[in-house]
Amino acid sequence: MDELAKRAIEVLHGNDRGTWTRPSPRLYPHQWSWDAAFVAMGWAQLDPVRALNELWSLLRGQWTTGMVPQIVFDLNVGRGRYEPGPNAWGTALNAPPGVATSGICQPPVHAIALARIREVAAGRNDGSLHEVDDAIVDLYPRLDRWHRWLRTARDPEGTGLITILHPWESGLDNSPRWDRPLSRVEPDELLDDLPRPDLTCVADPAERPTNPEYQRYRFLVDRLIAIDYDQDKAMEEHPFRVADVWFSAILASADDVLADLAPIAGRPEEGDRHRADAEHTRRALDTCWDEDLLACLDQDRITGRPIRSDTMGGFAPLIAGCDLDRSAVLVDRLFGPTYAGADGLAWPLPLTTATTDPRFDRRGYWRGPQWPPMTWLLWRALRMGGHTRSAATLRSNAIEQLRDTGCTEYVEPYSGRALGSDSQSWTAAVVLDLLSYDP
Ligand code: 2M8
Numbered sequence: 001m002d003e004l005a006k007r008a009i010e011v012l013h014g015n016d017r018g019t020w021t022r023p024s025p026r027l028y029p030h031q032w033s034w035d036a037a038f039v040a041m042g043w044a045q046l047d048p049v050r051a052l053n054e055l056w057s058l059l060r061g062q063w064t065t066g067m068v069p070q071i072v073f074d075l076n077v078g079r080g081r082y083e084p085g086p087n088a089w090g091t092a093l094n095a096p097p098g099v100a101t102s103g104i105c106q107p108p109v110h111a112i113a114l115a116r117i118r119e120v121a122a123g124r125n126d127g128s129l130h131e132v133d134d135a136i137v138d139l140y141p142r143l144d145r146w147h148r149w150l151r152t153a154r155d156p157e158g159t160g161l162i163t164i165l166h167p168w169e170s171g172l173d174n175s176p177r178w179d180r181p182l183s184r185v186e187p188d189e190l191l192d193d194l195p196r197p198d199l200t201c202v203a204d205p206a207e208r209p210t211n212p213e214y215q216r217y218r219f220l221v222d223r224l225i226a227i228d229y230d231q232d233k234a235m236e237e238h239p240f241r242v243a244d245v246w247f248s249a250i251l252a253s254a255d256d257v258l259a260d261l262a263p264i265a266g267r268p269e270e271g272d273r274h275r276a277d278a279e280h281t282r283r284a285l286d287t288c289w290d291e292d293l294l295a296c297l298d299q300d301r302i303t304g305r306p307i308r309s310d311t312m313g314g315f316a317p318l319i320a321g322c323d324l325d326r327s328a329v330l331v332d333r334l335f336g337p338t339y340a341g342a343d344g345l346a347w348p349l350p351l352t353t354a355t356t357d358p359r360f361d362r363r364g365y366w367r368g369p370q371w372p373p374m375t376w377l378l379w380r381a382l383r384m385g386g387h388t389r390s391a392a393t394l395r396s397n398a399i400e401q402l403r404d405t406g407c408t409e410y411v412e413p414y415s416g417r418a419l420g421s422d423s424q425s426w427t428a429a430v431v432l433d434l435l436s437y438d439p
Pocket residue numbers: 023028032034035070168170171172173198
């Protein structure tokens with residue numbers, strides 16, 4: 001068997017907790033929301049039913065409001081191993097009985113994962129398609145509620161863009177996109193004994209966010225606890241509110257997918273609603289286009305202004321499925337001299353921040369390095385947008401990188417050094433999916 005595939009399978013098995021998977025053995029010992037979606041696609045290559053369990057495990061934590069939480073905690077993990085842990089979120093009355101969760105969310109990749117599981121099952125001719133289709137009947141309404149929660153609680157004015165209340169909700173936690181809005185967040189008291197177990201899990205603490213950032217992260221969580229996660233209040237007064245274009249674009253694409261899944265779930269009449277939602281977001285993303293940067297910009301909902309930074313977020317229209325003219329511009333930029341085509345890169349793959357952005361940092365967490373799951377999202381977008389040749393190039397470069405770096409969390413783009421955790425589940429999942437692809 002292919003050595004890389006073997007390593008990826010080892011990583012998934014090593015992080016497997018039976019019905020769900022740790023993102024990594026030490027750094028992230030609980031179940032994370034968007035990791036679970038990627039991981040499910042990885043399991044699909046081995047066992048589509050195990051893949052469905054990954055999604056079901058996550059959805060055990062779905063709140064009655066419809067929110068799918070960023071973390072579903074494993075209560076067997078020792079106290080203090082990950083912070084903020086299960087007792088730090090004040091969510092006991094919000095989460096379903098018997099399940100401990102955080103109180104924020106992450107990008108909605110789940111429907112995309114479910115459709116991919118189905119596609120893989122369909123190619124197996126072993127009866128698993130039947131099981132997947134049965135599961136879709138029950139999973140679809142859960143995902144529909146999740147999307148509806150995002151489109152109401154996090155977009156009460158129906159703008160088509162989803163507001164995040166914490167950088168962790170973006171998944172691209174430390175992106176320079178959040179620097180400005182986060183700098184205005186002033187914790188009223190600083191935690192002297194800020195617990196940072198994460199710093200002991202990486203080779204160099206510089207591979208993780210800084211303490212001042214963590215003080216703000218904790219403060220934002222405390223502010224949400226203080227209003228008991230009341231979303232209406234949060235959307236009016238929370239000190240960090242940003243309409244996140246990358247998150248919104250993923251939702252648009254996931255809505256297109258839900259439209260395709262609706263008939264399989266026995267709800268054909270709901271397809272049009274999802275398509276209209278996706279279209280609405282695509283139009284909203286159009287209004288966030290910056291002609292100078294040639295990028296789509298997040299909107300700070302507190303100042304009412306766009307956030308000018310040249311990052312991966314700018315490619316949101318590609319993820320959402322935009323028209324040919326715009327996608328041609330974005331594909332040029334993606335492979336151009338400030339992103340994948342930058343001089344001196346070990347592999348020509350997308351960067352999380354443009355090399356020309358003043359805050360580009362080749363080692364900084366989400367501030368420059370290459371992240372395999374983001375490469376995967378862009379690869380999928382290129383394929384779906386009909387950019388077949390670019391997609392093929394991206395895929396083969398990604399595989400080449402992964403052969404060298406293994407299932408690492410992220411990669412320093414110039415030296416090609418593996419950074420963060422070295423057994424990251426979503427990277428393993430991306431490996432399996434990329435290797436399996438048969439155009
Ligand atoms: C990272 O985020 C968590 C907080 O959610 C952390 O730093 O502790 C991010 O890379 C995020 O996107 C990812 O889902 C998570 C688990 O892999 O780790």
